[in-house]
Amino acid sequence: MNILIVEDDTIAAQLLQQGLNGLGYRSDIARDGEQGLEKARSGNFDLWVVDIMMPRMDGLTMLRTLRGEANNTPALVLSALGEVDERVEGLRSGGDDYLVKPYAFSELQARIEALLRRVRSAQIQETVLDVGDLKLDLLSRKVTRSGQEILLKPRELRLLEYLMRNAGQVVTRTMLLENVWDYYFDPQTNVVDVHISRLRQQIDKSFPTPLLHTVRGEGYLLRAE
Amino acid sequence: MRFFNSAPVRLVLLLLVVYVASAGLIFSFLDYQLASTLTQGADHTLSEERNLLQFQYRDNGTEGLYRAIKSEIESEGSQSHGFRIIDQHNRITYQAGGLSLPLEKLFSGVRQMDVEASDGKVHQARVISFSLGDGLTAFSAVSMDPVIELVRRFRQTFLLTAGVLSLFGLAIGFWLAKRFRARIDAFNRNTNLIMQSGDLSSRMPVSGNDELSVLASNMNAMLERIERLVQGIRQVSDNIAHDLRTPLTRLRSDVQVALQQENPETYYAALQRVHEELEKMQSIFSSLLAISRAESGGMPVKRTVVDFSELLNELLEFYEPSAEEHGLLLHGDVAEGLLIYGNRQLLAQMISNLLDNALKYVPSGGEVRLAAHRQDNQIKVVVEDGGPGIPPEMRDKVFERFSRLDPSRTMAGSGLGLSLAKAFVELHHGRIAIVKSALGGSAFLLDLPAA
Numbered sequence: 001m002n003i004l005i006v007e008d009d010t011i012a013a014q015l016l017q018q019g020l021n022g023l024g025y026r027s028d029i030a031r032d033g034e035q036g037l038e039k040a041r042s043g044n045f046d047l048w049v050v051d052i053m054m055p056r057m058d059g060l061t062m063l064r065t066l067r068g069e070a071n072n073t074p075a076l077v078l079s080a081l082g083e084v085d086e087r088v089e090g091l092r093s094g095g096d097d098y099l100v101k102p103y104a105f106s107e108l109q110a111r112i113e114a115l116l117r118r119v120r121s122a123q124i125q126e127t128v129l130d131v132g133d134l135k136l137d138l139l140s141r142k143v144t145r146s147g148q149e150i151l152l153k154p155r156e157l158r159l160l161e162y163l164m165r166n167a168g169q170v171v172t173r174t175m176l177l178e179n180v181w182d183y184y185f186d187p188q189t190n191v192v193d194v195h196i197s198r199l200r201q202q203i204d205k206s207f208p209t210p211l212l213h214t215v216r217g218e219g220y221l222l223r224a225e
Numbered sequence: 226m227r228f229f230n231s232a233p234v235r236l237v238l239l240l241l242v243v244y245v246a247s248a249g250l251i252f253s254f255l256d257y258q259l260a261s262t263l264t265q266g267a268d269h270t271l272s273e274e275r276n277l278l279q280f281q282y283r284d285n286g287t288e289g290l291y292r293a294i295k296s297e298i299e300s301e302g303s304q305s306h307g308f309r310i311i312d313q314h315n316r317i318t319y320q321a322g323g324l325s326l327p328l329e330k331l332f333s334g335v336r337q338m339d340v341e342a343s344d345g346k347v348h349q350a351r352v353i354s355f356s357l358g359d360g361l362t363a364f365s366a367v368s369m370d371p372v373i374e375l376v377r378r379f380r381q382t383f384l385l386t387a388g389v390l391s392l393f394g395l396a397i398g399f400w401l402a403k404r405f406r407a408r409i410d411a412f413n414r415n416t417n418l419i420m421q422s423g424d425l426s427s428r429m430p431v432s433g434n435d436e437l438s439v440l441a442s443n444m445n446a447m448l449e450r451i452e453r454l455v456q457g458i459r460q461v462s463d464n465i466a467h468d469l470r471t472p473l474t475r476l477r478s479d480v481q482v483a484l485q486q487e488n489p490e491t492y493y494a495a496l497q498r499v500h501e502e503l504e505k506m507q508s509i510f511s512s513l514l515a516i517s518r519a520e521s522g523g524m525p526v527k528r529t530v531v532d533f534s535e536l537l538n539e540l541l542e543f544y545e546p547s548a549e550e551h552g553l554l555l556h557g558d559v560a561e562g563l564l565i566y567g568n569r570q571l572l573a574q575m576i577s578n579l580l581d582n583a584l585k586y587v588p589s590g591g592e593v594r595l596a597a598h599r600q601d602n603q604i605k606v607v608v609e610d611g612g613p614g615i616p617p618e619m620r621d622k623v624f625e626r627f628s629r630l631d632p633s634r635t636m637a638g639s640g641l642g643l644s645l646a647k648a649f650v651e652l653h654h655g656r657i658a659i660v661k662s663a664l665g666g667s668a669f670l671l672d673l674p675a676a
Binding site: 088184186195198217 | 500
């Protein structure tokens with residue numbers, strides 16, 4: 001996997017590169033939007049991580065230009081601006097996800113992995129998701145584990161679907177809030193955790209091997225052992 | 226020179242100049258009208274006389290003519306009149322009256338000329354000449370001196386009155402200007418005092434209800450608002466100092482202790498704690514930023530018509546498991562079809578903060594209720610609980626940043642959730658208040674304009 005980092009802050013770019021190296025990704029750094037545009041056009045990247053505020057050309061202009069050229073490499077927009085509408089603007093300009101600085105590296109990692117996976121799975125039109133003996137039929141919206149049907153409420157189904165689509169990868173609370181409930185703020189109580197433990201009751205309780213795991217300080221992970 | 230820099234003094238002088246100039250204009254017009262009317266009157270008398278004398282001569286000969294002249298002089302006064310009749314050889318055949326006319330040929334119309342009177346004085350006179358027939362030419366003169374005297378007196382009276390009035394006006398004007406200045410000076414002294422000492426409790430003197438007093442009252446209202454804002458900012462910065470100093474101190478000692486060890490596991494544990502603390506501090510900063518942005522209007526908010534009923538029901542569903550976990554009964558009573566023109570995320574966060582607040586403070590076994598309905602053009606929302614409630618004197622305070630009912634600040638929470646909720650309510654042109662709930666605890670009442 002090859003990632004393009006477009007970021008004008010040298011230290012932030014280097015920290016990001018080190019972090020990505022640690023995860024086994026190769027990466028290249030561009031210092032502003034113009035350089036980013038050039039590298040994105042010539043290089044063969046699987047993902048762009050793009051800052052918004054940069055000299056010469058900002059990240060959103062760069063993304064709009066590339067999308068105009070039918071370049072559909074997934075892009076994660078990073079920005080110090082945190083307001084809701086700036087997020088909408090970032091996504092409208094061609095970003096596939098939006099993360100507010102300062103961010104936890106684990107959050108960035110989870111989102112990068114989700115984006116890369118989304119691209120891979122987009123090529124296959126799945127009708128059934130499965131993790132171990134857990135199955136979700138996307139057409140009939142039926143969930144079974146070891147052939148036993150599990151009845152879920154619509155929102156629980158959406159939560160499970162998101163976890164299953166990102167199976168094997170850590171999913172953060174923020175990602176769940178954004179993708180399952182469409183909330184772009186963090187509730188001050190552990191609301192998400194409670195939803196997860198309810199879901200866990202449903203899918204794990206009466207089975208010997210747990211599938212839904214908590215990754216302390218990071219999020220949740222759905223994985224067959 | 227300082228005197229002429231004063232706005233009221235300049236105003237007085239300007240008014241005076243305008244007054245004198247317009248009075249002068251009116252006077253010039255009257256003066257001209259008076260002089261010309263009186264001259265026309267004299268000319269008219271002269272032409273009447275001509276008609277009379279021509280008539281008398283034709284009917285009654287020289288006898289009648291002389292008699293008529295005498296009676297004219299008697300009735301009009303001899304000093305201001307003069308008559309002369311000459312024959313075709315320019316010999317004077319008759320002369321009467323006090324004005325001795327110079328020798329002239331017959332001319333047409335009325336002429337103005339200097340004429341010597343019998344007392345030696347030179348008069349300005351209107352003179353007419355006409356033919357009587359038989360080679361006789363008559364000259365008749367009437368002195369303009371009474372007219373000139375009248376006009377002179379008129380001018381004198383005017384100048385005197387205008388002069389006295391100007392002086393009077395000037396005196397009153399300067400007195401008013403001085404009074405005005407004194408009040409302005411009082412304002413200036415006060416504002417300078419405030420600027421130098423920074424004491425915002427000082428106020429402007431207010432007397433009566435004229436414009437200056439209104440200005441003073443407005444300045445006082447502004448000072449009061451500024452005073453309150455400054456107090457608020459001081460309060461907030463004190464709180465920030467307190468709320469951030471505590472975790473910073475903890476961070477520092479944690480790191481210090483870890484550095485004294487040589488155990489990677491201790492490092493790891495310390496770093497994890499540092500990370501958690503930093504996250505908390507970061508979220509405090511984000512909330513503070515969001516509150517100030519919302520309050521200052523610096524937040525760019527995209528608004529759409531939001532199905533508020535759906536939003537509330539989704540939040541009820543979102544919070545229901547949490548409430549159950551806390552041993553609380555959460556029930557909703559949301560009318561259908563409530564629409565608000567606003568931002569979905571901010572509206573959701575606003576209600577979410579209120580529900581979080583209830584979840585945090587209501588003890589297990591309690592009740593939380595979220596209800597909403599439309600009344601006229603307002604959407605009335607209530608988030609109420611059967612918790613310990615908020616004492617009346619604290620009900621406004623809880624919306625202030627970092628305010629917590631528990632003074633020792635041992636309970637969880639940043640003390641920013643309710644401030645944020647209030648800021649978002651106001652961003653949607655709504656109001657929020659706290660009353661006692663029928664459930665026993667506090668009820669947050671929201672009024673939001675319906676779309």
